[in-house]
Amino acid sequence: DSGVTQTPKHLITATGQRVTLRCSPRSGDLSVYWYQQSLDQGLQFLIQYYNGEERAKGNILERFSAQQFPDLHSELNLSSLELGDSALYFCASSSGTGRGYTFGSGTRLTVV
């Protein structure tokens, strides 16, 4: 157990639908990062939150949004889902000391 908790582990939904992925960071970590990993792609950075505020944005589609709550858990919202959104979505957290971060076990999203 890495200490980073992601739910759900698997999600199957239809095109056009909206889903919410949840992440609880490791205790004491203030930063949360969201990454998408498709079959042929590496880990693609989506967005980072630090202590409730958006800190950096990567290749995140306008249909996707995220937030970090006062208790530091984060949610990634994916809407108007397309087949191409099928991927593994990872959340990672860090303490901000700069030595890398710890990943959750991921949510496998399948859009049918």
Next chain:
Amino acid sequence: GQNIDQPTEMTATEGAIVQINCTYQTSGFNGLFWYQQHAGEAPTFLSYNVLDGLEEKGRFSSFLSRSKGYSYLLLKELQMKDSASYLCAVRYSGAGSYQLTFGKGTKLSVIP
């Protein structure tokens, strides 16, 4: 862009040594990480280099040359369980963000 290049696939024999190379763009470099990822699982941290030279950790070592934009991960005494993807990731200086940019990974197959 911040391309990170590493070989797509490698095969090595159990008990042997394998070196996985990674090249990256040097502008804004602020640290290099190696992660191991088994299929369908979360990446796990292996090593971190920010200064030139070799960092050794058991059977795994990682080398960095900042001037050349080059790193390698060295795996000794290969075991079957080392079959996995190995991800090279670089942290680039940003506005207070510690986001990592990942290569697409090198899939290592260890054969008997």
